[in-house]
Amino acid sequence: MSEPRRRTTRQRLAVDAVLRSTSDFLSAQQVHLRLREAGEGIGLATVYRTLGQMFEDGRLDMIRGIDGEAKYRFCTTDRHHHHLVCRECGSAVEVDLPGTETWMSSIGGDYGYTDVSHTIELFGRCGPCTTRAGGDG
Amino acid sequence: MSEPRRRTTRQRLAVDAVLRSTSDFLSAQQVHLRLREAGEGIGLATVYRTLGQMFEDGRLDMIRGIDGEAKYRFCTTDRHHHHLVCRECGSAVEVDLPGTETWMSSIGGDYGYTDVSHTIELFGRCGPCTTRAGGDG
């Protein structure tokens, strides 16, 4: 029942550092690539395992990209919140959707559902990318 | 430019029938399994291709399950809407979230984002499953 103790290893610190160095969501593959580029010797499997553990420990936010791959980022707050992610450059901002929690739960109740959770993801084009893209997609 | 003509084949009709026989979201694998069980000779690839085409033609709704796999269901309405899916049995109901479209767009605008789209998925435990599960999760 009790979760195993987590050790402080170089690999773990490296993954931690990569996530801290950006505010964007990164997939395990992306984290692994950055680590390799930085000269850190680390296996892909280790990155997957580490990310998964950090997520379970509640230290990371996880969203699913449009293709369904998991992407992670450090939690900025401990409150439940959502993200507005740029479809082009990947930058993301945390957005607060006041009243959503209550609203979603009540809707579930209307249909007789209990233990309702939700996934809300906003995708758009950020200011810089909008300017860059111009009027034609 | 013009999309290719779609032919009426036995396989296509079979996939169509499976989707019509339920109100739940089914993955390509699930559709394939049901077809096989029903004695329909059909390849997995064909199911994937057919489902993909039907989705492109706007005849199916697609959501991503918790594990990230694509699941499809017939569109009941042509309006944009969301789904409340039972985490245990997979049954789903379409829910209308009045004002959400406008709200989401305006939030995107607050952060300088344009062309904002959203993904909202509600997961819960339906009435029957709640009763069945009791107090222990």
Next chain:
DNA sequence: CTCTCTGCAAAACATTTGCAGTCGG
């Protein structure tokens, strides 16, 4: 010393693609 963590490669999965034969219109 003990037990978690690591790396590598194979495994497990979902989904896509190449190709030659089939069949709808």
Next chain:
DNA sequence: CCGACTGCAAATGTTTTGCAGAGAG
């Protein structure tokens, strides 16, 4: 007849797992 459709299997790409050795506490 023409070419879209089909099945199969190989190819892809992501994530998980088995196992023996390394290192944290």
